[in-house]
Amino acid sequence: MATPEQIRELTEKMTEERDGLLALLGGIDEERAEERPPEGDGEDGWSVKEQLSHLASMETSYRAWVQRALVEDNPDLRGTTADPTAYSLEQAHDATVSQHSDELKRLRAETLEIIAGIAPDDFERTATQQMFGELTVMQWLRSYYRHDRMHHAQIEGRSSDYQPRFLSGDEPDQRRRG
Numbered sequence: 560m561a562t563p564e565q566i567r568e569l570t571e572k573m574t575e576e577r578d579g580l581l582a583l584l585g586g587i588d589e590e591r592a593e594e595r596p597p598e599g600d601g602e603d604g605w606s607v608k609e610q611l612s613h614l615a616s617m618e619t620s621y622r623a624w625v626q627r628a629l630v631e632d633n634p635d636l637r638g639t640t641a642d643p644t645a646y647s648l649e650q651a652h653d654a655t656v657s658q659h660s661d662e663l664k665r666l667r668a669e670t671l672e673i674i675a676g677i678a679p680d681d682f683e684r685t686a687t688q689q690m691f692g693e694l695t696v697m698q699w700l701r702s703y704y705r706h707d708r709m710h711h712a713q714i715e716g717r718s719s720d721y722q723p724r725f726l727s728g729d730e731p732d733q734r735r736r737g
Contacts, residue, residue, distance in 0.1 A: 560680045561680075565682075573667065581664065584611075592607040594607075605713075606651065607656070609652075610710045611651065611656075613648060615646065615662050615666055616641070618644075618663070618667065624639060628685060633687055634686050677696065681696060682697040682700075683695050684696050
């Protein structure tokens with residue numbers, strides 16, 4: 560069972576990491592936000608706007624996974640449908656940095672609202688996903704702010720102190736580039 564302190568810490572970190580990312584975006588102009596690192600491969604080759612679209616998409620994916628875990632016993636998450644986001648990865652450059660920021664704010668507010676309704680015992684429920692294995696609801700939710708932190712570092716051009724742990728050991732190349 561999650562303690563009130565653990566839940567508070569979770570929501571604080573989710574808010575802190577997202578706010579830090581959004582503050583960083585305030586100093587990035589539209590031209591810079593569409594530049595792709597020429598040496599980058601996979602996610603490392605994404606523009607800032609593509610990263611923002613990816614963050615929005617993963618916010619809704621993680622949320623769909625958490626919601627399934629809350630109502631099913633350890634569901635296999637393959638085929639789980641997430642809510643659509645305003646700007647897909649392929650449409651990332653069609654939106655302004657401000658529009659991406661607004662989308663990320665809206666999505667995080669929705670996620671925090673869902674967290675507020677989760678019973679402490681339910682943070683221990685599990686779901687299994689092919690890339691990450693079996694995780695608890697709390698672990699899925701912690702993935703949000705760690706994912707934000709990873710892309711924050713990427714936008715700043717530095718290595719992140721967080722790297723996801725994939726079951727295969729290697730990051731799967733599931734990313735599309737617009």
